[in-house]
């Protein structure tokens with residue numbers, strides 16, 4: 520696992536957008552797994568700016584979703600499908616045919632989950648999966664004690680995650696209890712995992728994920744099992760890392776050609 524400490528969220532966004540642009544230059548039809556929440560927005564803004572400036576061609580990129588609420592009416596502005604279309608797909612100049620995600624309003628949720636895992640495999644697998652981290656250490660919507668081998672499936676949100684996400688809805692009552700999420704086993708199949716965490720509210724979760732034991736109690740600690748995982752944190756989110764100086768020195772000495 521590589522840990523990169525950046526001054527702030529904007530720098531993190533630019534660094535990761537640079538890695539996405541480099542991937543698209545190598546593989547123009549790369550399948551990019553995207554995350555929702557506030558944290559990755561600077562990544563999407565920086566990448567869209569590069570596309571607008573003509574620095575990278577994203578016209579053949581494919582975008583796939585990490586997780587979804589269950590039961591929101593189709594087209595609800597806070598369904599993750601709507602969010603990804605709004606924040607990622609359209610700003611990159613792509614159409615809905617470049618996008619895939621699980622069917623949160625399906626009648627048979629289990630079948631929709633299995634279909635999504637199959638679709639990801641048939642698409643050739645995710646080249647780079649972006650991740651955020653919940654304050655309880657979740658990735659996607661894999662809440663604490665999710666199996667580290669889990670596949671895409673339905674999960675029940677913790678009270679804390681519902682409260683954390685209530686800011687996107689009119690009230691806490693409107694936040695769905697159930698979600699579909701790529702499983703931890705599914706996420707670990709992506710070729711490169713890039714987690715961005717910013718702000719002091721994430722410092723404890725980051726420290727447990729990066730320096731704690733691999734444990735289902737802290738789903739993000741599963742990144743330790745991946746051969747190519749990058750954790751980008753700003754100074755505030757790095758506050759709990761005991762090895763922060765080592766991570767800084769390592770990154771400073773890294774040859775630029777290696778990228779992330």
Ligand SMILES: N[C@@H]1[C@@H](O)[C@H](O)[C@@H](COP(=O)(O)O)O[C@@H]1O
Nearest residue numbers: 554556557558651652653659660
């Ligand atoms: N399912 C999403 C996660 O993918 C995201 O990482 C998390 C943190 O969001 P934020 O970046 O807004 O703190 O929120 C939600 O629970």
